[in-house]
Structure formats: structure tokens, C-alpha cells
Amino acid sequence: MERYARQLVLPEIGEEGQSKIIEGSVAVFGLGALGSTISEALARTGVGKLRLVDRDFVEVSNLNHQILYSEKDIGMPKAEAAVDRIKKINSDVETEGEVVDINPNNIEKLIEDVDMVLDGTDNMEVRYIINDACVKYEVPWIYTAVLGTYGMSLNLIPEKTPCLRCIIPEKPSAGEMETCETAGVLSTLPRIMANIAATEAIKFLTGISMRKELLTVDIWNSDFELTDVERREGCRTCADRDFEFLQSEGAMTTELCGRGAVQINPGEKVELDLTTLEERFESSELKGENLIKVYLEDYTLNIFKDGRGIIEGTEDSKKAKSLYSRYIGN
Numbered sequence: 001m002e003r004y005a006r007q008l009v010l011p012e013i014g015e016e017g018q019s020k021i022i023e024g025s026v027a028v029f030g031l032g033a034l035g036s037t038i039s040e041a042l043a044r045t046g047v048g049k050l051r052l053v054d055r056d057f058v059e060v061s062n063l064n065h066q067i068l069y070s071e072k073d074i075g076m077p078k079a080e081a082a083v084d085r086i087k088k089i090n091s092d093v094e095t096e097g098e099v100v101d102i103n104p105n106n107i108e109k110l111i112e113d114v115d116m117v118l119d120g121t122d123n124m125e126v127r128y129i130i131n132d133a134c135v136k137y138e139v140p141w142i143y144t145a146v147l148g149t150y151g152m153s154l155n156l157i158p159e160k161t162p163c164l165r166c167i168i169p170e171k172p173s174a175g176e177m178e179t180c181e182t183a184g185v186l187s188t189l190p191r192i193m194a195n196i197a198a199t200e201a202i203k204f205l206t207g208i209s210m211r212k213e214l215l216t217v218d219i220w221n222s223d224f225e226l227t228d229v230e231r232r233e234g235c236r237t238c239a240d241r242d243f244e245f246l247q248s249e250g251a252m253t254t255e256l257c258g259r260g261a262v263q264i265n266p267g268e269k270v271e272l273d274l275t276t277l278e279e280r281f282e283s284s285e286l287k288g289e290n291l292i293k294v295y296l297e298d299y300t301l302n303i304f305k306d307g308r309g310i311i312e313g314t315e316d317s318k319k320a321k322s323l324y325s326r327y328i329g330n
């Protein structure tokens, strides 16, 4: 308990609250700028169990805003690098990393046996999948979004508060919204929004009710605004309990915006033997337990144990698919 001395003297937490935090379990989805800070904050606060989920690997351009990673992690799956770092910060935290793309087939397993989910994904498609699953299984989650100098945070508790679809009924179509690539993000913003979400999570774990309003932040002008939100009558997800996004197949290919890369989903459950794969290629490199990089002349194939591929060097889905089937199979 010595580690948490400064929290123990807080009337908001105290010994009883700290014990509840230690018993708590949280899944963090997405380990970029938001997810890194959320995970670190929760680990330092003493949350007993963290499930850290991310589909990607660390790139040099991540190092200026994603606080869990350092140069030695470049090329490693983020979930693995994050677990390593969190264990060094607080070895009492039970930490598990999941190197997967969150989709309708694995979401139920990912939210199983956690008290709540914190969103660091920065991806609307995935958020609707999270929303459906969290409403269906009554798991509270916290939505956080950042863009430019603006941030947004909303606590979503099934049956008690609106769900994401009460607020944004239809998923914005591709190109309709600005992305972090087109609008940029001020580097101070994700940390602030992540710490706001982590604070709400700590309140929830200690049994104190979370903020009900939608928080919008204009960090450039230090403007914080709270807006009342209500459950929407006829909401497809929380009123009709029609979980559309859990039934969707999920895309076979996803262009990774601003990365010059395409992600390929195998479309079936596979577990690749990466060591065998390594022997097959002249120039390849294992990166941790879940990823192999295969270097071709013009492309790099990042092949994950779960069969996913991130093909660097093209934004053309067809090209990426054909490289995947030529070198990996299928």
C-alpha cells in the first residue's frame, strides 16, 4: 500500500477505495496516444488487471506522442511492448496483451471478465462494435475522441446512460469525417483526454458514479463544456437491442489511413507458426511472439500470428491481397 500513499490520504479514495481499485479489471482498446496514457495512468493507480489490445506495431513516428514506447520497441507489436513497459512500472498489475484487430468475432472474448472498457481506438467502425457488445453484455465503457485541438469524452453505462448510437445514430461513412491524418492532433490533447477517461474509470471502480454529461474540450482555448445527453427513444442498439455491428462480417481489407499500408484479414480463425514462416523467406525477422516482418524488394509484409497481414508499400487493396496470397497463401 506504500506505493499508493498519496491516494490513500485522499478522502475520495482512501484505503477502501484503493482496495477496490486493486480488485478492478479494465480492458484498454487501442494503444496509440490515448490508450498508452490510459494504460499507464491505470497501472500507476493500481488497477489490478489490465487487458491491453492493439492490432498494430510500433513505428518511429509513434514515439513523439505514444508514451509507452521507446526506440527499442520499433517494429514490435504495440500490445507486447505495452505489456513489457507496464510490468516495469507496476509489477503488481496483472497485464495481458492481445495482438488482434477488434472485430465481431473476437469482441465478446475481449470484454469477458472485465469491469469496464476504455476506448483508445480512434476508429468509428470499431467503436460501434464495442458499443453493440457492451450494451449486449452490460459492460460500461468510456468513449474518448481527439481531433485537431478538440476532444470529447462520454461515459456509457448500459441501461443507465445513452449508448453511442443514441448520440451518433448512424456510423459516419468514409470520407465524411476528418481524421487525425487530415486534421492533425495537438500532442498535449490525447494525454489530457486520456487522463480524464482514466479518472472516470477510477471513480467507477471505487463505486462512485461517473459524470453523466458529454464533455467537450477545446484545449487551445482552455474551454471545457458539459452537455446533457439522454437515451434516444427507438435507438437501434439500446432500445431495440438489434446488434447490427456484431452480425457484420468485418472487412477483408482495410486501408490504413496515412500509413501507405493495407491490412488484410484472413476471414477465418488461423494460428500461424511464425518460426516455420521465417525459414521460408530469405529476408525476414521475428518481432516478439506475434509478428514476423518479411522484406520484399518494394514491400514489407507484416504477418501476425492470427493470420492478419499489414502490407506496407501500397494503398491498393487488390495489390495487397495478391501479395498476401502469393507469399502467405490463400
Ligand SMILES: [Zn+2]
Binding pocket: 162, 163, 164, 165, 166, 167, 231, 232, 235, 236, 237, 238, 239
Ligand atoms: Zn442507444
